[in-house]
Amino acid sequence: MNQKANRGQQLYEKAKGLIPGGTQLLSKRPEMFLPDHWPSYYERAKGCHVWDLDGREYIDVTHNGVGSCILGYADPDVNAAVKAAVDAGNMSTLNCPDEVELAELLCELHPWADMTRFTRTGGESVAVAIRIARAASGKSKVAFAGYHGWSDWYLAANLAKPDILGKKGLLLSGLNPAGVPQELEGTALAFRHNHVEELEELVRKEGSDIGVIVCEPQRHEKPAPDFLSGLRRIASEIGAVLIFDEISSGFRLNCGGVHMVYGVEPDVAVFSKALGNGYPIGAVIGRRDIMNAAQDTFISSTYWTERVGFAAALAMIKKYRKENVHEHLSEMGLRMQKIWNAAAEASGLKAHAGHPDMPPLAHVGFDYPNARAVQTLLCQLMLERGFLDNGAFYATYAHSHDDLNAYEAVVTEVFRELADACAEESVEKRLHGPVGHSGFQRLT
Ligand SMILES: Cc1ncc(COP(=O)(O)O)c(C=O)c1O
Numbered sequence: 377m378n379q380k381a382n383r384g385q386q387l388y389e390k391a392k393g394l395i396p397g398g399t400q401l402l403s404k405r406p407e408m409f410l411p412d413h414w415p416s417y418y419e420r421a422k423g424c425h426v427w428d429l430d431g432r433e434y435i436d437v438t439h440n441g442v443g444s445c446i447l448g449y450a451d452p453d454v455n456a457a458v459k460a461a462v463d464a465g466n467m468s469t470l471n472c473p474d475e476v477e478l479a480e481l482l483c484e485l486h487p488w489a490d491m492t493r494f495t496r497t498g499g500e501s502v503a504v505a506i507r508i509a510r511a512a513s514g515k516s517k518v519a520f521a522g523y524h525g526w527s528d529w530y531l532a533a534n535l536a537k538p539d540i541l542g543k544k545g546l547l548l549s550g551l552n553p554a555g556v557p558q559e560l561e562g563t564a565l566a567f568r569h570n571h572v573e574e575l576e577e578l579v580r581k582e583g584s585d586i587g588v589i590v591c592e593p594q595r596h597e598k599p600a601p602d603f604l605s606g607l608r609r610i611a612s613e614i615g616a617v618l619i620f621d622e623i624s625s626g627f628r629l630n631c632g633g634v635h636m637v638y639g640v641e642p643d644v645a646v647f648s649k650a651l652g653n654g655y656p657i658g659a660v661i662g663r664r665d666i667m668n669a670a671q672d673t674f675i676s677s678t679y680w681t682e683r684v685g686f687a688a689a690l691a692m693i694k695k696y697r698k699e700n701v702h703e704h705l706s707e708m709g710l711r712m713q714k715i716w717n718a719a720a721e722a723s724g725l726k727a728h729a730g731h732p733d734m735p736p737l738a739h740v741g742f743d744y745p746n747a748r749a750v751q752t753l754l755c756q757l758m759l760e761r762g763f764l765d766n767g768a769f770y771a772t773y774a775h776s777h778d779d780l781n782a783y784e785a786v787v788t789e790v791f792r793e794l795a796d797a798c799a800e801e802s803v804e805k806r807l808h809g810p811v812g813h814s815g816f817q818r819l820t
Contacts, residue, residue, distance in 0.1 A: 413756065413759070415434070443649045495648075501623070503525070515586065590621060592620070593633070594638075629736070651689045653692040709769065748814055756808060
């Protein structure tokens with residue numbers, strides 16, 4: 377580690393000896409951003425500003441709490457609701473009425489849904505949805521596209537033979553399924569987003585053994601015209617439960633699930649992240665006939681009844697509706713895409729803004745063989761200028777044009793430096809530490 381390591385890096389070194397992997401979430405590992413130099417820990421966060429352990433202030437233009445804080449950090453309205461819930465007693469032998477109100481509100485936002493179960497995280501919400509869907513369909517095989525968390529049902533896909541994984545390149549690389557029972561091999565079957573023909577092929581091979589189909593309705597690019605409707609048709613034909621995972625896509629383009637924009641109704645949809653604006657809450661909403669299968673199995677947990685998550689979600693949705701938050705998110709995301717494209721043009725850096733169909737989840741790509749190193753150097757140079765920046769910007773309601781003006785004022789100069797570094801083939805040499813990791817790696 378660098379001699380002049382910041383306090384965050386010093387703490388992270390200690391953490392790695394106490395916490396396997398150093399932190400609870402892969403996407404928060406400092407190595408994913410700027411190995412050896414990322415501030416790593418925060419003292420305080422407000423709006424889109426973050427203060428590290430050395431008292432340095434940054435504007436956060438990364439994923440802002442991994443997509444959770446859609447209104448911004450420490451939102452005053454959400455915090456007021458949470459403080460009221462804490463003061464009123466956030467736990468008791470009796471249930472809090474807020475959970476009924478939230479269930480009703482989520483069904484109002486999604487008129488096809490009749491019932492809701494709650495959890496606290498995204499991964500456990502999908503696991504609950506899968507359990508309900510398997511119980512309802514009476515079949516265990518799951519066909520899926522995309523990422524759905526850390527659970528056994530999902531990582532079982534990575535038990536497939538390496539040649540299958542290598543050939544299709546479908547699954548998250550490096551996600552090691554050690555500890556997942558080998559007996560689950562063949563229970564989670566992958567197809568690619570927007571490739572309905574791959575699901576059809578799975579159905580041909582597996583017959584009607586597939587009881588669950590799960591995907592994100594949209595992550596970045598718009599779903600192909602026949603994709604969601606194709607999944608709906610196949611699910612109905614083979615008697616499978618269709619689940620839309622809205623954990624990252626929910627509340628970005630509209631108040632609720634993005635599937636509402638495309639007019640295709642699943643049987644079950646799953647939310648977390650933005651729903652609680654930073655407070656833990658997950659929701660599984662669905663049609664009554666499917667959701668009632670939760671009664672035929674055992675799904676129950678003490679802290680799923682705790683009040684803070686419900687209070688936060690109610691306050692988040694109320695503010696979202698009142699302020700039409702999705703309009704601001706798209707405005708900020710589109711502005712950032714323009715800033716990147718203009719800076720690329722002015723500097724000669726081969727870079728382009730991606731994800732035009734999902735502006736609130738904007739991203740800049742670098743067209744170089746060592747793109748990961750270029751992204752790491754961006755992170756280093758922007759950190760020196762007071763920005764947390766990894767080239768993937770999840771817009772929040774707290775980002776203002778002033779924040780993006782400040783970003784715009786420095787990013788062209790940084791892109792110029794990146795262009796020079798690329799031309800001189802000195803990107804890696806200019807880094808003060810190693811290139812950022814792009815996936816799961818063991819940390820020693
Ligand atoms: C689509 C999707 N599903 C599931 C998850 C897992 O959610 P969590 O990290 O809250 O367990 C994520 C997290 O990134 C996600 O994007």
